[in-house]
Amino acid sequence: MRRGTTLTEFIIGEQRGFAHASGGFTALVSDLQLACKHIAYLVGKGALAGALGRSGSENVQGEQQMKLDVAANEIFLRTTQWGGHLAAMVSEELDGPYQIPKQYPRGRYLLVFDPLDGSSNIDVNVSVGSIFSVLRAPEGVSEPATEDFLQPGSAQVCAGYAIYGPTSMLVLTFGRGVNGFTLDREIGEFIITHPDLRIPEETSEFAINTSNERFWEPPVNRYVAECLRGRSGPRGKDFNMRWIASMVAEVHRILVRGGLFMYPRDTKDPKRAGRLRLLYEANPMAMIVEQAGGAASTGRGRILDVAPTELHQRVPVILGSKAEVERIERYHREHEQGLDRPFASPLFNTRSLFRGG
Ligand code: AHG
Ligand code: MN
Ligand code: MN
Secondary structure (H helix, E strand, C coil): CCCCCEHHHHHHHHHCCCCCCCCHHHHHHHHHHHHHHHHHHHHHHHHHHCCCCEEEEECCCCCEEEHHHHHHHHHHHHHHCCCCCEEEEEECCCCCCEECCCCCCCCCEEEEEEEEECHHHHHHCCCEEEEEEEEECCCCCCCCCHHHHCCCHHHCCEEEEEEECCCEEEEEECCCCEEEEEEECCCCEEEEEECCCCCCCCCCEEECCHHHHHHECHHHHHHHHHHHCHHHCCCCCCCEECCCCCHHHHHHHHHHHCCEEEECCECCCCCCCCCEEHHHHHHHHHHHHHHCCCEEECCCCEHHHCCCCCCCCEECEEEECHHHHHHHHHHHHHHHCCCCHHHHCCCCCCCCCCCCC
């Protein structure tokens, strides 16, 4: 029986399209896929490997770490530090830049990652994932510091995520479309199964944590209120809602069947612009979504254009089917111009004649 193209074969094929490619980048992707396979194995074993539960520690962002957050972070560091392709790394689980140990050669790339995304779902056996982004190290820098990582998402060389669900998959972009690979556990390889993923333009599905509704800004309130009114409302159709609490799983659903995902700016904690982190959650997912024909915005502009100021900076995230993202951006503009007043007024309630699209 003929087997499908492996991820290794695919990236070597891509590399051949570049006359000056040294193979270093291909080798880095190879290490990244090994890290994801190892984490897929641990996630799949769960309680059998003693992998569930809290580790008892906190990360720099004050979040309780799960045992698997710590283990996945270690796996990413150990699997990618030795190969000579990286100059330094940044992880959700580490305070500052991680320098490559002295015994290994340094390379030209920076790796930024969320080792385990959606880790609150681990103990309840719901899909989790890993997210990563590759940047170029600035020329002549031997020990990259914080400012060397503060590059806009538009500078990413590669972005990807692994999803550990009923099947484990790796979804990757090098800036020329998005491809999905499924882990064949028997032969131990990722095989291309979802070539050239494209986000459907139309959708009637949205994802947002509605328990935060009282903290949302008016444009988001307006969008969700209109969706909830369904066929008899201004949108003229019924919408469905999903919330998995794993960004990886939400983005994967959107890549496969379309939809909209929002973790918008809210007033819950005035010090935070949003919940998700720019460098290792928003930027890689924004690159993937754009490369698949969707859009990714803060509500006020493209995520990939945000100039980072901190390693663990948070941003509002609105991504998915392009027409929906553009609609919410328009609602933000209309709000700033005071054009959505009817929506904010007390006359604008479920029985009001003033409700409109
Ligand atoms: P992480 O597990 O890496 O900290 O990320 C969790 C993120 C993201 O995956 C998800 O969309 C969101 O947090 C869930 O937030 P709520 O707990 O507010 O639903
Ligand atoms: Mn995360
Ligand atoms: Mn995480």
